[in-house]
Amino acid sequence: VVADDAEAATLPVGDAADGDTNDAEPVVEPIEEPKDEQSADPKEEPQDLPDSDDEFCKAAEEVQAALDEFSSGGVPTPEQVESRLNNARQKMAIAVDLAPADMMDAVVTSAAGFERLAAEFEKVGYDILDADIAAMEAIDATPEYEEANDRVTLYLFEKCGVGEDPALMEDFDDAVDEVLPExxxxxxxxxxxxxxxGFTPEEADCLSRQEELVDALSATDEEVFALFARCGVPEERVAPLLSLDF
Structure with missing residues (x-):
């Protein structure tokens, strides 16, 4: 008995533990919690960026509308000229910021040329009739401005559907130049x-300052007589003009 007790006493503690399964603590396997799909970080969907050409074309349409307003409704007053020019400038600044990379240089140059044209109106108090046509034509004829303007005009017509066919506009400009005095x-x-x-220079100058002159061709005879009377031209001198084919 003593020998058995001694042998038992010399058993390694680990072996004794392995042999005794009644006192061992149960092994608890970790339980995986179900994934909460709603709490998972969703992948961000790529946002569609606006087409730069589309944005530029929209801005160009607004510029064209501002320029159309500038030349509509007969001869504008100086106040109207200033207001419409400033409106066109603001619209043009937006278009410059949105210009496509391959057109940026042309758009910037074209806008700078427009600023020079606007400055000519500012010199004469925004009276469109007194603006120096020769000076503005010189700006138009500047090689870098002319080239840039041609590029922008063609791009807007072909890519944006804005403006008129450049080829037709060139023919129209040539026809106008042939008719108007230099x-x-x-x-x-x-x-x-x-x-x-048959009018004296003084009468002609007075008539040129009448806002209604631009509508004289569509006015009634009474309105035409009243218009010329304000400049001291009697009816008997005006009557023969009413039968002319302008």
Missing amino acids: ERTIRDQIVAILVPL
């Missing part, structure tokens, strides 16, 4: 047209 201002052109019709 004078420095629109007022000078009006005087140059009226004097050969």
Whole structure:
């Protein structure tokens, strides 16, 4: 018995533990919690960026609308000219910021040329009739401005559907140049047209300052007589003009 007790006493503790399964603690396997799909970080979907060409075209449409307003409704007053020019400038600045990379240089140059044209109106108090046509034509004829303007005009027509066909507009401009006298201002052109019709330079200058003159061709005889009477031209001198085919 003593020997058995001694042998038992010399058993390794580990072996004794392995042999005794009644006192061992049960092994608990970790339980995986179900994944909460709603709490998972969703992958961000790529956002569709606006088409830069589309944005530029929309801005160009607004520029064209501002320019159309500038030349609509007969001869604008100086206040209207200033307001419409400033509106066009604001729209043009937006278009410059949205210009496609391959057109940026042309758009910037074209906008800078427009600023120079606007400055010519500012010099004469925004009176469109007194603006120096020769100076503005010189700006238009500047090689870098002319090239940039041609590129922008063609791009807007072909890519954006804005404006008229550049080829047709060039023919129209040439036709206008052939008809109008070569004078420095629109007022000078009006005087140059009226004097050969029998009006004195003073009468012609007075008539050029009448806002209603631009609508004279569509006015009634009474309205035309009243218009010329304000410049001291009697009816008997005006009557023969009413039968002319302008």
